[in-house]
Amino acid sequence: MNTDNVDLLVRGAAKFTADLPLPAGGLHAMVAVSPHAHATFTHLETALAAAQPEVRAVLTAADIPGVNQISTMAHDELLLADGEVHCVGEPVALVVAASADAAWRAAQLVTADWVEQTAIVDARDAFASGDVLTPPRTFASGDVDTAWADCALVVTGCLNLGAQEHAYLETQSALAIPRDDGGLLVHSATQSPSATQRAVATVAGLPMNLVELQVARLGGGFGGKEEQATPWAALAALGAVATGRPIRVAPDRRDDMRITGKRHPYTADFRLGLDAEGSFVAYEATLLQNAGCTTDLSSAVLERSLFNATSAYTIPNVRITAASCRTNLPSNTAFRGFGAPQAIAVLESAIRAAARELGVPAMQLQERNLVSEGDVSYYGMPMTDVRARECWAELVARHDPAGLMVEAEAFNTSHPLVSRGVDVIPICFGIAFTARPLNQAEALVHVYADGTVSVATGAVEMGQGVDAKIQAATAHELGVAAELVHVEPTTTSRVANVSPTAASTGADLNGAAAIQACRVIRAGLDKIDPEGELEWAERVERALVERIGLSALAHYTTPGLTFSADTLTGRPFSYHVYGAAVVESTVDILRGTARIDRVGIVHDIGRSIDPRIDRGQVEGAVVQGIGWMTSEETRHDTTGRLITDSLATYKIPDLDSAPDVDVTLLQRESPGLLGSKAVGEPPLVYGLGALFAIRAAIETVRSDLSNDVVAPMTPERIFTLLHGPLDGGGGSDA
Ligand code: MTE
Numbered sequence: 178m179n180t181d182n183v184d185l186l187v188r189g190a191a192k193f194t195a196d197l198p199l200p201a202g203g204l205h206a207m208v209a210v211s212p213h214a215h216a217t218f219t220h221l222e223t224a225l226a227a228a229q230p231e232v233r234a235v236l237t238a239a240d241i242p243g244v245n246q247i248s249t250m251a252h253d254e255l256l257l258a259d260g261e262v263h264c265v266g267e268p269v270a271l272v273v274a275a276s277a278d279a280a281w282r283a284a285q286l287v288t289a290d291w292v293e294q295t296a297i298v299d300a301r302d303a304f305a306s307g308d309v310l311t312p313p314r315t316f317a318s319g320d321v322d323t324a325w326a327d328c329a330l331v332v333t334g335c336l337n338l339g340a341q342e343h344a345y346l347e348t349q350s351a352l353a354i355p356r357d358d359g360g361l362l363v364h365s366a367t368q369s370p371s372a373t374q375r376a377v378a379t380v381a382g383l384p385m386n387l388v389e390l391q392v393a394r395l396g397g398g399f400g401g402k403e404e405q406a407t408p409w410a411a412l413a414a415l416g417a418v419a420t421g422r423p424i425r426v427a428p429d430r431r432d433d434m435r436i437t438g439k440r441h442p443y444t445a446d447f448r449l450g451l452d453a454e455g456s457f458v459a460y461e462a463t464l465l466q467n468a469g470c471t472t473d474l475s476s477a478v479l480e481r482s483l484f485n486a487t488s489a490y491t492i493p494n495v496r497i498t499a500a501s502c503r504t505n506l507p508s509n510t511a512f513r514g515f516g517a518p519q520a521i522a523v524l525e526s527a528i529r530a531a532a533r534e535l536g537v538p539a540m541q542l543q544e545r546n547l548v549s550e551g552d553v554s555y556y557g558m559p560m561t562d563v564r565a566r567e568c569w570a571e572l573v574a575r576h577d578p579a580g581l582m583v584e585a586e587a588f589n590t591s592h593p594l595v596s597r598g599v600d601v602i603p604i605c606f607g608i609a610f611t612a613r614p615l616n617q618a619e620a621l622v623h624v625y626a627d628g629t630v631s632v633a634t635g636a637v638e639m640g641q642g643v644d645a646k647i648q649a650a651t652a653h654e655l656g657v658a659a660e661l662v663h664v665e666p667t668t669t670s671r672v673a674n675v676s677p678t679a680a681s682t683g684a685d686l687n688g689a690a691a692i693q694a695c696r697v698i699r700a701g702l703d704k705i706d707p708e709g710e711l712e713w714a715e716r717v718e719r720a721l722v723e724r725i726g727l728s729a730l731a732h733y734t735t736p737g738l739t740f741s742a743d744t745l746t747g748r749p750f751s752y753h754v755y756g757a758a759v760v761e762s763t764v765d766i767l768r769g770t771a772r773i774d775r776v777g778i779v780h781d782i783g784r785s786i787d788p789r790i791d792r793g794q795v796e797g798a799v800v801q802g803i804g805w806m807t808s809e810e811t812r813h814d815t816t817g818r819l820i821t822d823s824l825a826t827y828k829i830p831d832l833d834s835a836p837d838v839d840v841t842l843l844q845r846e847s848p849g850l851l852g853s854k855a856v857g858e859p860p861l862v863y864g865l866g867a868l869f870a871i872r873a874a875i876e877t878v879r880s881d882l883s884n885d886v887v888a889p890m891t892p893e894r895i896f897t898l899l900h901g902p903l904d905g906g907g908g909s910d911a
């Protein structure tokens with residue numbers, strides 16, 4: 178029987194949280210939300226909603242049996258608003274009804290005696306008024322202030338990056354089922370089973386051992402379900418506790434888009450200094466993150482921006498200051514790359530500005546300054562087994578980006594109305610949760626009497642193939658065929674206190690824990706068959722007779738992580754992932770439209786456990802990055818309401834717009850699972866090449882482009898850069 182996740186997905190047999198049948202007596206719930214970006218209120222008017230047919234209950238903050246608090250990091254996020262709302266879409270009440278439709282309709286009838294307050298939506302405005310969730314933090318090395326004097330060239334500029342909607346195929350969803358012992362079984366589409374379990378317990382007023390949280394699989398998370406699956410699970414739990422009935426909460430696409438947070442928009446100022454040979458001497462940047470209205474994961478995202486700010490380059494004098502700004506938007510959250518892509522875009526913008534100033538290809542400066550073996554990162558981590566130059570050389574050998582640039586130039590000379598642009602971008606991405614305590618995992622392995630194996634971890638399968646990698650690791654360590662190993666759905670009662678499946682560490686952490694557990698079982702089996710002469714099935718039979726344990730729970734911690742919060746130096750990461758990409762674009766000069774035609778990638782994967790999965794991850798990530806840089810634009814109206822609230826108005830890449838992506842996996846023995854490397858997030862950074870490839874195409878006709886970089890490069894923006902501002906052209910959020 179094929180129980181493989183991919184097989185289930187392809188056959189349409191895989192069940193998601195919203196596919197689970199609602200148990201008998203089950204009800205549906207939907208939130209009533211704030212219509213204002215910032216307002217206070219003293220009274221919620223719920224009577225009209227409660228009087229609607231099918232409506233069974235309307236619950237507010239006062240009905241929460243436990244504590245009205247769902248934030249993991251900062252304890253600044255209420256489940257239901259209490260006297261004040263901080264963004265459009267903030268939940269204020271929960272309507273429970275016999276049908277989802279009735280719950281949704283009644284939720285629209287909840288009102289309040291709103292008193293509107295000043296709302297801020299722009300990060301710079303928030304920063305200017307001192308409204309920060311994380312005050313400015315600075316990571317530095319060398320001495321930037323004196324280094325400017327040694328520079329032959331100093332360029333300055335700024336960058337404005339827009340948000341990004343996660344656009345997971347499966348929208349947020351939860352189902353809470355009351356148990357006879359007073360506890361709750363909660364099915365939740367979450368990347369963070371334990372954090373969600375904890376929030377449910379807090380809100381329901383239950384101890385954690387009476388809340389079991391299950392996640393079969395996700396239809397995509399991309400970071401959007403690391404922290405923001407929690408409210409939906411807690412709302413379902415609240416409804417279940419209040420009514421004693423199973424409760425399903427599953428917003429539709431539009432509500433999901435309106436209510437949940439996105440990738441953090443950043444606005445940044447940069448200054449890069451180079452010597453006469455083109456070596457980077459000094460780099461300074463200020464990063465302002467638009468966090469939205471609560472902390473969520475913003476401070477961790479900000480920290481990763483700081484860590485990744487020098488990307489794949491070694492720069493002796495660096496000072497990066499970053500602040501998380503509170504605005505009246507739904508709280509922004511984790512998104513593939515977790516703040517790194519934003520910070521990297523700032524430095525890459527600075528490099529393109531310097532190249533333009535010097536009249537040399539950016540490639541020349543990039544290659545010269547790539548991180549090399551033995552360099553020390555600007556946060557003090559000695560860089561070993563560095564593959565930046567190897568990936569770069571392999572990219573040059575396979576795709577000849579300099580040749581492509583020459584071809585593009587020739588093409589552009591003979592085509593005045595179409596312009597091609599080529600850009601190259603390297604990556605160097607640190608792997609580990611920057612929050613050290615999260616770098617641990619546990620696995621529970623059972624070998625059954627018939628020789629089949631089950632492995633349970635805290636990992637959540639969301640399409641990234643973590644289950645297949647855990648299966649491979651388990652099979653490898655036990656020396657059995659992969660078909661004998663079944664990866665269990667994730668539940669907090671099999672494995673507890675799990676880290677989110679995030680930071681690209683899912684396979685490294687949970688696969689290693691599975692290996693540890695297999696080692697315990699193998700040690701037992703070795704006692705009865707030290708020479709390894711018996712067939713697997715026979716060994717298992719003998720173990721049962723000899724009373725040898727065939728189950729093990731094991732714990733794994735990532736070794737060697739020693740970052741000091743006091744000195745801000747040390748080893749925050751287990752290793753780095755390298756790579757390089759070339760991105761080719763074509764811009765239609767009259768229309769202002771652009772296509773990304775082709776992407777060539779050389780990606781450092783280690784010993785790939787399954788090249789099909791890893792290629793899929795690289796391709797998906799780069800296309801997602803390209804979408805963020807080109808067509809994906811969020812817009813709010815003047816009242817702070819999201820206008821781009823459907824996939825008709827918010828445009829993600831599709832089969833037509835996605836480029837041809839040629840991926841070469843550079844396979845070298847590595848420190849990750851079975852000699853592999855983590856793959857989930859880093860390749861998204863290649864997508865930044867789309868921004869610069871389009872700018873390169875524009876530059877062939879507009880040599881006066883400024884150093885102020887804006888993304889996404891929508892047709893409207895390209896047109897404006899080519900032909901000047903349109904009368905009455907509306908600004909967007911970037
Ligand atoms: N791939 C698919 N198909 N769906 C997803 O939701 N999430 C990405 C990446 N790849 C995602 C994905 C993100 S944001 C992360 S952090 C990693 O997968 C998480 O899984 P891993 O740690 O097992 O790589």
Ligand code: HPA
Pocket residue numbers: 403474477481511515609610611612615677679680681
């Ligand atoms: N990456 C992703 N998710 C996280 C991290 C991180 O570094 N820290 C906390 N959650």
Ligand code: MOS
Pocket residue numbers: 368398399400401403511512513514515678679680681858
């Ligand atoms: Mo990924 S943004 O760490 O879920």
